[in-house]
Amino acid sequence: MSSPQYETWPREELIARLRHLDATLASVDSHSRIVLPRRAEARRPRKFDISSYPRRKIALKFCYSGWEYNGLVFQSDKTRRPTVEGTLYNALSECKLIDGAAGPQACGWERCGRTDVGVSSASQVISLWVRSNIGQGETPSHIEGATKSSVDVVENVQKITDSDFPAPDPDSELPQLDASEIETAPPAPVLADDGQKQELRYVTIINRVLPPSIRILAWSPVSTSFSSRFSCLHRHYKYFFSPNGLDLDAMRDAAARLVGEHDFRNLCKLDAAKQITNFRRRIIRTNIRPASILGDDVVTSNQPHMCVLDLVGTAFLYNQVRHIMAILFLVGAGLEPPSVVTALLNADPERPEPPFREGEAPPELVTCKPEYQIADPLPLVLWECSYDEKDVKWQTDADGSENGGDAEVYTLYNQLSAIHARSLIHSTLDATFLKAASNFHPPPHNPFPIHPSSRDEYLRENSSMTLNVPLGGGMTHRAAARTYIPLLRRNRFAHVDIVNERWRKGKGERRAARRAEKLDADDE
Structure with a gap:
């Protein structure tokens, strides 16, 4: 039965209809009620203990x-x-x-x-x-004495x-x-x-x-x-960089000077809140080699797309790898000699660094860090954290099925493979754009690497030149050739003992006071 078309009814008929409905409802037993279907109650989540x-x-x-x-x-x-x-x-x-x-x-x-x-x-x-x-x-059995919380x-x-x-x-x-x-x-x-x-x-x-x-x-x-x-027995870092305009042999010479136990206070960022006084760390191995963009495989081309610094050590200080890489870039560009690394490591008068090789002059004592900009973080990768085999037994969720493992494991590989493929497409497109731009904007002259023995003369003769000093990750630091200051002649930061003492008497004391106030309030 269709509903009446009330919108066409006259006013008098609508009023009569309403009165009829009121009378009909009044005759219904007051105790009777219309039972509506109950709304399904939302399922309460089970409490997880x-x-x-x-x-x-x-x-x-x-x-x-x-x-x-x-x-x-x-x-x-x-x-x-x-x-x-x-x-x-x-x-x-x-x-x-x-x-x-x-x-x-x-x-x-x-x-x-x-x-x-x-x-x-x-x-x-x-x-x-x-x-x-x-x-x-x-x-697995544990390392003896490894009980630190x-x-x-x-x-x-x-x-x-x-x-x-x-x-x-x-x-x-x-x-x-x-x-x-x-x-x-x-x-x-x-x-x-x-x-x-x-x-x-x-x-x-x-x-x-x-x-x-x-x-x-x-x-x-x-x-x-x-x-x-x-x-952890040792940590392995990799830093990927373009070798364009860099003297890789000079960089390898500089990197080799890092091997062994040295004072790295001039090759790290000082965090006064940690109150570090011992900056001696051990570098086990360094290596600079070509790296393929298709993976971390060694390539034989004379002009590799990318190179990588392998740096293996037992422990590292704050920003240590990026500081090291910044100095290696200066050496590779010919703005600093490889011996500058030995000088920067010669920071403790009580434990002086000897000349790195026979015939070199004793390194300059550098007790305070010179001012310089550290390398870009993008190309830096913590590659491996190594442990004794008896302490860890790495495993996945593979269940030994016919295809060699759990489907989720293959999903993981496929996800990373898809990300890698997409990155390669971006790299190819960027290279295409660069080639297209070069038809109208030829690449500028790259003065690097400068031969270290003729550096000062070269910078004087080309004083109007702007130097784009590499910082890694495609980033550079612009500096005028006429104002370039050799690293060991630059302004120095305050000595670490002064920085630590300044923090203790300032922020350290204020922090200790706040903690004491909080403890007193908790006791009350």
Whole structure:
């Protein structure tokens, strides 16, 4: 039956109709009621108590694109971009592998080494306690005496905020994951064919939540005393650069002087808050070699597209690799001799550096760091963190199926392969644009490398020239030839003892006072 066309009724008929309906409703039994279908109640999420599950200590090996993040380390202040650790911490919490509300210290969070804003890693390592199917179980033997706790976690970090968990970046060239793929509920225990519990698929579970710019590569069971920081035997950094206009032999000579134990106070950034007084570090190996853009393979071309500095050491100071690379660029350009590295390492009067080779003059004593700009962070990669084989046993989620492993492992490789292919396309397009521009704008004269023995004369004769001093990553420092000052004749920063003392009497005392006030308030 169709409804009456009330909009065509006269006013009197509408009033009569309403009165009829009122009379009809009044005759209905007041106790009767119309039962409407109940709205389905929203299912309440099951409360998850992580303390009721077994835990174990593991190490995670992962890679990340540093240009997507505001550095590796947790930051207590809000940052323009998320940090790598903040993103990873939130992903572990989302997967119910850790208690996210308890803070990093509650899970014993430790990193192998920090990387700064813009710096990437192909093999960073953290160690922590996570939820497990089987508990601690059998673990590799531990390094004797490695009992230090996680002292390198940022102080007063109670909870990682949502701002540390990155929303998809519309400017990113990396493929984004669909949020519907994220699993918030803990997965059911996995059973082997014999009915025994298998360990959680840590690689697969975490990668489903992480953005593509961070990928878990492998995990390892470790002993309760294992420390990703203090158990590391050595760290390997790579710095990729264009060899155009650089004297590679001179750079190799300069890099060779770094090998051994030296005082690197002139080749690092001083962080007075850490109150460091010992700047001696050991470099195990240095090497400068060609690198193919299609991968880290040695190429035989006389003009390689890229070169790489391999730098292996037991430990590194703040910005040490970027300071070293800045000096190597000056040497490669012919603006400084290789011997300048020996002089910069000759920082401690009580332990003077000898001449690097027979026939060289004793190096100048440089107790205070000269002023110079450090290299760009983009080409720097923490390549490998090495551990004793008895301490870690890296594994993935491969299940031994016919195709050689778990499908998620192949998905990981395909994701990274797709990112690599896209980067190669960008490189090819940029090269095409450069070639097109060269038809109208011929490349300017590159004065580098300048022969060191004739440097001063060359700069005097070409005083009107502007020097584009390389800083890596396509960045340069513009300087007029007539105003170039040799490194050892530049202004010097204050001595480290003065900088440390100034901080203790200023910011250090104010920080200590605030902590004392907080402790007094807590006691009350």
